[in-house]
Amino acid sequence: MKRALLAASAVTLSSVITLAHGQDLIVNSYGGPYEQIIQDAIIKPFEEQYGVRVIYDAVGSSQQDYAKIKATKGRPGFDVVVMSASQSLDGCREGLLEPMSVETVHNLAYLNPAISAVAGACGAVHEIQYLSLLYRTDKLTEAPTSWKDLFNEDLHGRIVLPTFANIMAAYLTQIMASVYGGDINDNIDPGFEAMTRLAAQSIGFEQASAILESYIVDGRVWAMPFWDGRAQLLVDSGAPVDYILPEEGSIPLIATLNIPVGADNKELALKFVDFFLAKTSQERWVQSYKVGSARSDIEVSDEARARKITTQADLDELLLPNLASLSANLAEWGMRWEREVVPAAR
Amino acid sequence: MSSLAINAAKDRPMRTALLRKYTPLLPPALILLLFFAIPMGMMVGLSFQPKGASGASLANYERFFNDDFTLIGLGRTVLMSGLVAICVTVMGYPVAYFLARSRSPWRAVVFALAIAPELAGVVLRTYGWLIILEDHGFINNALVGLGLISEPLPLAKNMFGVVIGLTHVILPFGILSLLTSLQGVDPNLEKSAQILGASRLSVIRHILVPLTIPGIVSSMLLAFTMSASAYATPAILGGAGFKVLATMVYEQVLFYIDWSFAAVMANVLLVMMLIVAFIGSRLEMRLHKKLQF
Amino acid sequence: MNRIISSLFWVSLVCIMAFITLPLLVVMAASLSPTAQVTLIPGEWTTRWYGDLIASRWLDPFMLSAQIAVLVAVISGVLGLLAAYVVAFEKCPGHATIMSFLLSPLAVPQIVKGVAIVLFLSSAGLYRWVGTPGLIAAHIILTLPFAVRMIATAMFNFDKNLDRAGQSLGATKAQRIRYLLLPIIKPGVFSGMTFAFIISFNNIPLSVFLVRPGETTLPITVINYLEYSLDPVLAAVNVASLLFVLAVIFAFEKIGGFSAQIHGGSK
Numbered sequence: 001m002k003r004a005l006l007a008a009s010a011v012t013l014s015s016v017i018t019l020a021h022g023q024d025l026i027v028n029s030y031g032g033p034y035e036q037i038i039q040d041a042i043i044k045p046f047e048e049q050y051g052v053r054v055i056y057d058a059v060g061s062s063q064q065d066y067a068k069i070k071a072t073k074g075r076p077g078f079d080v081v082v083m084s085a086s087q088s089l090d091g092c093r094e095g096l097l098e099p100m101s102v103e104t105v106h107n108l109a110y111l112n113p114a115i116s117a118v119a120g121a122c123g124a125v126h127e128i129q130y131l132s133l134l135y136r137t138d139k140l141t142e143a144p145t146s147w148k149d150l151f152n153e154d155l156h157g158r159i160v161l162p163t164f165a166n167i168m169a170a171y172l173t174q175i176m177a178s179v180y181g182g183d184i185n186d187n188i189d190p191g192f193e194a195m196t197r198l199a200a201q202s203i204g205f206e207q208a209s210a211i212l213e214s215y216i217v218d219g220r221v222w223a224m225p226f227w228d229g230r231a232q233l234l235v236d237s238g239a240p241v242d243y244i245l246p247e248e249g250s251i252p253l254i255a256t257l258n259i260p261v262g263a264d265n266k267e268l269a270l271k272f273v274d275f276f277l278a279k280t281s282q283e284r285w286v287q288s289y290k291v292g293s294a295r296s297d298i299e300v301s302d303e304a305r306a307r308k309i310t311t312q313a314d315l316d317e318l319l320l321p322n323l324a325s326l327s328a329n330l331a332e333w334g335m336r337w338e339r340e341v342v343p344a345a346r
Numbered sequence: 347m348s349s350l351a352i353n354a355a356k357d358r359p360m361r362t363a364l365l366r367k368y369t370p371l372l373p374p375a376l377i378l379l380l381f382f383a384i385p386m387g388m389m390v391g392l393s394f395q396p397k398g399a400s401g402a403s404l405a406n407y408e409r410f411f412n413d414d415f416t417l418i419g420l421g422r423t424v425l426m427s428g429l430v431a432i433c434v435t436v437m438g439y440p441v442a443y444f445l446a447r448s449r450s451p452w453r454a455v456v457f458a459l460a461i462a463p464e465l466a467g468v469v470l471r472t473y474g475w476l477i478i479l480e481d482h483g484f485i486n487n488a489l490v491g492l493g494l495i496s497e498p499l500p501l502a503k504n505m506f507g508v509v510i511g512l513t514h515v516i517l518p519f520g521i522l523s524l525l526t527s528l529q530g531v532d533p534n535l536e537k538s539a540q541i542l543g544a545s546r547l548s549v550i551r552h553i554l555v556p557l558t559i560p561g562i563v564s565s566m567l568l569a570f571t572m573s574a575s576a577y578a579t580p581a582i583l584g585g586a587g588f589k590v591l592a593t594m595v596y597e598q599v600l601f602y603i604d605w606s607f608a609a610v611m612a613n614v615l616l617v618m619m620l621i622v623a624f625i626g627s628r629l630e631m632r633l634h635k636k637l638q639f
Numbered sequence: 640m641n642r643i644i645s646s647l648f649w650v651s652l653v654c655i656m657a658f659i660t661l662p663l664l665v666v667m668a669a670s671l672s673p674t675a676q677v678t679l680i681p682g683e684w685t686t687r688w689y690g691d692l693i694a695s696r697w698l699d700p701f702m703l704s705a706q707i708a709v710l711v712a713v714i715s716g717v718l719g720l721l722a723a724y725v726v727a728f729e730k731c732p733g734h735a736t737i738m739s740f741l742l743s744p745l746a747v748p749q750i751v752k753g754v755a756i757v758l759f760l761s762s763a764g765l766y767r768w769v770g771t772p773g774l775i776a777a778h779i780i781l782t783l784p785f786a787v788r789m790i791a792t793a794m795f796n797f798d799k800n801l802d803r804a805g806q807s808l809g810a811t812k813a814q815r816i817r818y819l820l821l822p823i824i825k826p827g828v829f830s831g832m833t834f835a836f837i838i839s840f841n842n843i844p845l846s847v848f849l850v851r852p853g854e855t856t857l858p859i860t861v862i863n864y865l866e867y868s869l870d871p872v873l874a875a876v877n878v879a880s881l882l883f884v885l886a887v888i889f890a891f892e893k894i895g896g897f898s899a900q901i902h903g904g905s906k
Contacts, residue, residue: 026852031863057852058863063600064847070603071757071848075766078852090603163586165601204503205586210869220482262766331602338415342587367731370721374741374783377718381776382744385755388762437655444652456652458885459659464837465884466666467858469865470877474662474669484665514662519785522834526789526827530796546644560795564788571745577844592748599750612751619746620739627735 024053025268028065028078031058032210033233034289041284046275052268062087069096075262079269084167085254086323088123097122098259104270107277111294112315115254118323123256124273127229127285128292128309130250130318131171132243134216134226134234147179147246150198150223158222159202160215161195161345164337166207170330171251172225173337174321179248185322188333192340199344216241227253232290232307245307252292252309252318286310386616393609406610416594420614423590426508426580427573433513434569435562438520442561443554445521446528464518472582475511476502479583503585511579516572520565527561528554556633563630571619591615663881670874688875697860697876704857705883707771708840711778715835716828718779719786726787727794728820738791745784749844752780757848770851777849778839785838786831793827794820833891837884 029038035058043054060068062083068076074096083091091097099121102109108116111125119125133144140154150159162168174184176198177191199205203221206212209230215221217239231243257276259269275281282293286300292309300310309315394402410416441460445453463471478484479502486498501507531554539549555562577592584590591611598608671684692698722741726734744752756777760768768776797820805815821828843858850859857880861873 028852031860032868055853057855059850059852059855059859060847060863061600066603067600067754068757068848070605071754072761072766072769075761077766077769165597207581208865210865214869331604334597334602335415338589345586364731367729368725371725371737372721374718374722374787377776377779378741378744378783381756381759382752382780385752385759386747388758389751389755437658440648440652441655443648456656458888459656461833461837461888462663462881462885463659464834464841465881465888466663466877467841467843467861467880469843469862470666470669470873471662474665477665477669478661514659517659519834522789522830523792526792526830527796529826530793546641550644560792564792567742568745568785568788571742575746575748577748577750595748596750599754605754608751608754612747615748616743616746620743623739623742623746624735627738631735 024055025265026055026078027080028057029082037288041288069260074260076260079263079265080272081258083258085119088256089120092120092122098261105274107274115294119256125254125294126257126276127255129227129229129253131225132228132231133246134231134243135223137242138240139222147248155223156201160221160224161202161205163205163207164334184319185325195341196344199341204345229291249319389609392606395606406606410610419589423574427570429509430512430573431566431569434516434520435565438524442521442524442528445525460521461518463514468578472511472579479507507583508580511583512573516569519568523565524561527558531557559633560630563626567626666874669871670878672871688872691872700855700857700860704840708836711839712832712836715782715786716832719790719831722787723790723794727791741787742784744780753845753848773849777845782835782838785834789831790827793824
């Protein structure tokens with residue numbers, strides 16, 4: 001019996017340690033329903049056009065992916081990864097990500113220069129979301145228009161907030177600073193004051209977007225900040241919710257495609273990035289994932305046009321934070337959040 | 347280590363005989379060295395590296411020990427782990443005793459259930475507890491529905507919820523530690539003591555507990571160390587205000603990308619655990635020796 | 640007095656078992672629920688989530704996790720036995736210190752171990768180890784302390800007089816280990832291996848850093864899915880893998896006979 005066990009484990013050992021690594025492109029992004037959308041809109045057309053195989057790697061949040069890139073000094077095992085502009089900047093500065101230029105990725109030339117500049121040399125902006133105000137259409141008598149509406153009496157105990165480890169929290173604080181007479185970069189105090197007041201009438205904090213989402217879907221909360229892309233997916237799913245871009249404006253979440261410096265398949269990775277930024281791909285992406293684009297020459301439905309960031313005018317209305325100063329301030333703001341905002345909730 | 351050095355001075359055959367006694371240790375020690383000690387050494391090195399600068403300094407440690415927020419987190423970690431260690435051992439003992447002594451057909455069922463918590467993934471199980479304990483969870487809804495309380499009891503998003511959740515996660519480990527130990531106690535000892543007129547209570551006090559000291563210590567140590575480094579349960583059941591060292595480490599690694607500070611916290615945790623483990627195994631040896639007549 | 644203690648014992652046993660079972664029942668109810676909300680009304684239950692499990696998105700990770708867990712269990716059992724022998728049987732000088740060293744991986748949060756191992760592998764140029772070999776090595780670091788503890792506890796209980804008796808009857812050291820020590824501590828070895836299996840099979844925090852694209856373990860697949868949606872299929876995955884692990888434990892029990900120990904009482 002013991003011998004059988006040993007033999008069995010020897011067999012599994014040899015089957016497990018096979019190191020086949022072909023010339024497939026490995027793309028790391030998110031799991032769940034997102035995976036299906038990116039497969040249909042981008043990956044399958046790419047595979048057809050170039051006659052290659054893409055291995056989709058859904059492991060890890062973008063935070064975990066960045067940590068993995070850092071720990072492996074730029075050789076995380078995937079060739080392309082979806083992260084955010086602030087991670088692009090950090091990774092570029094630390095020499096972990098491959099710089100891209102118009103020569104290697106032609107479609108970079110069509111992106112809005114201001115947005116591209118925010119992401120730096122190593123990030124190719126493939127989508128833009130903004131922090132929207134998501135609310136229950138069946139519970140609120142009047143649709144909100146302003147961030148200040150979150151403080152309304154009828155939303156007392158009907159709001160959930162992100163934890164600080166969700167970047168939404170820092171952005172919301174910056175927005176509140178701007179709404180209440182401060183500044184998103186240099187005068188954050190009014191933001192913390194507002195968040196402390198907001199926390200006092202919230203039901204608490206959650207980190208994962210899936211959990212935050214479940215609160216508003218099952219009606220425990222009636223309003224909360226949320227990215228507009230996922231908000232739109234919720235609306236489409238038939239939940240009694242809707243979302244707005246409040247009149248004071250909002251901060252965008254600039255998502256980027258990045259290539260780790262040690263990627264095995266850099267050439268194909270650059271082609272993939274270029275393909276994702278192409279006009280037709282961006283159009284498909286905006287239509288299917290319900291997000292905005294940094295390309296203003298795309299043609300999309302009127303509905304997407306109305307609600308998503310697709311034009312120069314839309315882009316101009318956004319509050320663009322200085323990401324370098326955000327990353328420098330993050331630890332300090334985090335401490336402040338834990339000391340001031342969190343205790344106010346109970 | 348020092349005893350090794352002393353022995354080295356003695357004559358050769360004795361030394362080789364002693365060294366040979368250590369040879370079985372070689373494979374496990376090698377694996378631990380390669381995939382634990384060396385990597386952790388790198389992390390320790392990192393903890394002395396000031397943020398955004400080169401060289402070595404104690405700045406990160408100063409930051410840790412001068413900040414009431416991190417110190418409260420340390421205290422909370424110790425309190426939480428201590429409570430879980432007690433709960434796990436107290437609750438695990440009757441179950442382990444039943445498993446060790448009973449011959450009823452129910453034993454197989456109890457055994458399966460006793461280890462079942464560990465079989466279900468920790469994340470979903472913790473959400474299971476959340477559904478039971480939260481403000482609009484099963485317990486509060488039932489109590490409010492029965493008119494026993496008007497406001498929901500604060501069962502989740504605090505220390506209580508975390509201790510419940512962790513006890514549930516770690517209980518199987520406690521039961522198994524205690525079981526191995528209880529099986530080593532001859533049931534005839536208990537029987538003969540009872541025949542000689544000892545009450546159940548004194549059998550427990552004078553036979554069972556003293557003879558199972560290794561199991562009790564091992565269960566408490568295991569529970570303590572496991573809770574102190576657990577992440578998912580405190581994060582989900584503790585709520586945003588409930589920060590322990592492990593959850594702070596996660597945030598430093600993944601969100602703030604400040605690995606030096608994360609390494610400081612991990613080292614503080616490691617030193618605390620080593621002290622506890624050392625005290626525990628010393629205590630165990632001493633108590634064990636005392637009982638060997 | 641005796642009766643009070645006896646009934647106290649039974650009452651507490653029942654309460655503890657209820658405590659253990661309760662959240663598992665919730666997960667089970669969730670796996671049968673038609674919506675993400677947990678339903679407790681029997682008429683509204685559905686088994687369709689279990690049907691969704693028969694797909695390579697769940698089966699492939701399941702196979703990988705099972706293979707890794709078996710290997711990790713066997714290796715931890717062997718290594719744990721070797722280490723426990725020195726520490727708990729021979730009680731070599733410095734055994735308390737060595738024990739602390741062997742248990743020390745337990746004290747480090749898993750994410751730190753994960754980052755540290757990846758950092759080490761990449762500094763040593765062992766990029767190819769990231770993936771299944773790295774996963775196995777990392778899981779062993781995690782499970783070895785458990786195996787050592789369980790086996791050492793069993794060895795502490797081993798009556799040294801038996802060994803002395805064997806010695807005086809002329810048995811060699813190898814024979815004494817083979818015929819006296821091993822059979823008696825076998826339950827300890829197998830409970831150590833069982834836990835190694837379970838820990839490896841369910842591990843998330845270390846695996847996140849070490850899985851290779853295209854080769855994901857089951858728990859990692861679950862949490863990636865969880866990041867985006869909270870639907871009952873996750874509960875179904877959980878219940879199904881719970882049943883699988885239970886089956887493995889009973890198989891281990893048949894081979895390793897910790898049931899024989901439980902049935903036959905102890906020596």
